[in-house]
Amino acid sequence: MIDRRFLLMNADLIRVYLRKSATFITLSGIVDKFRISGGRALHGRDSISGAKNSALPCMAAALLTPETVTLHNIPYVRDIITQRRLLEDIGATVLTPELRTHKITAAHVELFEAPYELVKTMRASVLALGPLLARFGKAKVSLPGGCAIGTRPIDLHLAGFEKFGAEVKLEAGNVVARAPSDGRLRGADIHFGKVTVTGTENLMMAATLARGYTTLRNAAREPEIVDLADLLNKMGARVNGAGSETIQIEGVESLGGAEHTIIPDRIETGTFIAAAALTQGELEIKDCRPDHLTSVISQLISVGVVIKEVNPTTLQVTCPDGLKAVNVSTAPYPEFPTDMQAQYMVLMTQAQGRSEIVETVFENRFMHASELQRMGAQIQIEGRTAIVDGPTTLNGARVIASDLRASASLVLAGLIARDETLIDRVYHIDRGYEKIEAKLRAVGANIERIIAPVTAAQSSEFNVQVTPTREQAEA
Numbered sequence: 001m002i003d004r005r006f007l008l009m010n011a012d013l014i015r016v017y018l019r020k021s022a023t024f025i026t027l028s029g030i031v032d033k034f035r036i037s038g039g040r041a042l043h044g045r046d047s048i049s050g051a052k053n054s055a056l057p058c059m060a061a062a063l064l065t066p067e068t069v070t071l072h073n074i075p076y077v078r079d080i081i082t083q084r085r086l087l088e089d090i091g092a093t094v095l096t097p098e099l100r101t102h103k104i105t106a107a108h109v110e111l112f113e114a115p116y117e118l119v120k121t122m123r124a125s126v127l128a129l130g131p132l133l134a135r136f137g138k139a140k141v142s143l144p145g146g147c148a149i150g151t152r153p154i155d156l157h158l159a160g161f162e163k164f165g166a167e168v169k170l171e172a173g174n175v176v177a178r179a180p181s182d183g184r185l186r187g188a189d190i191h192f193g194k195v196t197v198t199g200t201e202n203l204m205m206a207a208t209l210a211r212g213y214t215t216l217r218n219a220a221r222e223p224e225i226v227d228l229a230d231l232l233n234k235m236g237a238r239v240n241g242a243g244s245e246t247i248q249i250e251g252v253e254s255l256g257g258a259e260h261t262i263i264p265d266r267i268e269t270g271t272f273i274a275a276a277a278l279t280q281g282e283l284e285i286k287d288c289r290p291d292h293l294t295s296v297i298s299q300l301i302s303v304g305v306v307i308k309e310v311n312p313t314t315l316q317v318t319c320p321d322g323l324k325a326v327n328v329s330t331a332p333y334p335e336f337p338t339d340m341q342a343q344y345m346v347l348m349t350q351a352q353g354r355s356e357i358v359e360t361v362f363e364n365r366f367m368h369a370s371e372l373q374r375m376g377a378q379i380q381i382e383g384r385t386a387i388v389d390g391p392t393t394l395n396g397a398r399v400i401a402s403d404l405r406a407s408a409s410l411v412l413a414g415l416i417a418r419d420e421t422l423i424d425r426v427y428h429i430d431r432g433y434e435k436i437e438a439k440l441r442a443v444g445a446n447i448e449r450i451i452a453p454v455t456a457a458q459s460s461e462f463n464v465q466v467t468p469t470r471e472q473a474e475a
């Protein structure tokens with residue numbers, strides 16, 4: 001029998017050991033769950049962490065230079081640990097003089113690839129492709145397959161690299177790309193057929209070292225794109241127009257070191273706004289960027305949430321008069337983000353009336369709906385539309401997290417449910433939310449992490465996977 005205190009004290013070490021020794025544990029292991037006793041209003045102050053989806057490309061950008069890139073405000077989440085491992089496997093050194101500061105030096109790159117083992121756990125590993133190809137003229141990245149939220153191809157990234165003059169081949173499940181014979185990509189005029197966030201980031205990074213000028217049209221406009229462009233310009237790149245539909249990049253011979261602070265996480269901010277409103281509490285949300293959440297804030301105000309900007313980095317959230325149903329459709333920035341769709345669905349279960357939520361970005365991002373139904377929510381799915389009737393009382397249940405934002409929605413549901421909710425597979429939430437249970441507990445939530453030892457027999461019941469599989473890698 002394993003001692004529970006031993007497991008709690010050594011959980012991280014055990015996980016590292018398990019990850020190194022196997023990706024799929026069929027013998028004994030540990031698996032985290034959240035136990036939430038719902039019904040408490042949240043009161044107090046919480047601070048927002050750095051944006052995971054900005055930190056990931058900024059870390060990849062460090063591969064563009066042999067000099068040191070220092071990044072501050074890196075969130076302490078699992079995807080960052082995976083990205084760090086990718087950089088280290090490639091040959092970079094990553095120092096963390098402080099918990100949220102990474103000093104990355106890619107002076108001696110020995111490997112020009114992102115292997116299957118990493119790409120299958122985190123799709124954002126494909127962000128290594130652009131920098132490696134641009135700086136070293138070659139790169140190999142395992143082709144990510146579908147995942148819990150859709151098929152998610154990277155054809156637009158690859159078509160862009162071909163326009164830069166690279167030869168791109170698919171060999172044994174890997175994308176193998178080579179620059180033209182002089183080793184350098186050529187600037188190009190690229191029109192994205194569909195708005196893609198990491199596609200824009202990958203091509204923007206590659207273009208910084210390409211010969212000549214690049215124009216990226218129909219580019220993603222997310223704040224994370226602007227943050228990456230800011231870092232690249234500090235490194236000596238010439239990127240203009242990030243944040244608009246057209247980005248222009250003048251290629252330079254080489255890039256140097258830089259120091260940069262990652263922007264606050266707008267999706268974590270939105271999730272905490274939803275938590276305050278749902279529990280009818282009062283939260284002060286610090287260290288955020290309300291200007292990155294314009295569509296989210298206006299949508300939430302339209303449903304009855306009261307959001308006051310205390311200062312440019314602090315919001316105060318209450319919901320004194322309850323929620324009313326309002327339709328929403330997700331779309332690329334600056335529209336309502338797909339990464340807030342699941343959390344919004346929970347709000348609508350508590351709203352007066354019927355609402356329709358249309359998911360236009362991913363084809364399969366309603367996995368949370370069936371778990372919410374198990375808790376008593378009235379939701380029907382018709383293609384890409386979820387029809388929610390409210391308000392309904394949610395009842396605690398045992399539920400399973402299927403992807404990062406779905407997990408966040410289950411936590412929100414647990415906070416307002418009657419009785420106890422037990423959420424399985426919270427490794428999904430650990431990928432992108434820094435210590436969410438500690439932040440929620442600090443403002444009054446009754447939530448605890450259970451680090452449960454799993455025996456061989458239980459592991460098949462729980463389907464214990466210490467490292468998420470390809471199907472579960474969504475970021």
Ligand code: EPU
Binds near residue numbers: 152156338474
């Ligand atoms: N698409 C293509 N071809 C491509 C690229 C994308 O058809 O080559 C399609 C996708 O299948 C999808 C749409 O275009 O239907 C948008 O995908 P996008 O490329 O923008 O998504 P991503 O870059 O893979 C990032 C975030 C996601 C977030 C989406 C949309 C990172 C690391 N990930 O993914 O974040 O949902 O943009 O905003 O930035 C999350 O944090 O939970 C998460 C999933």
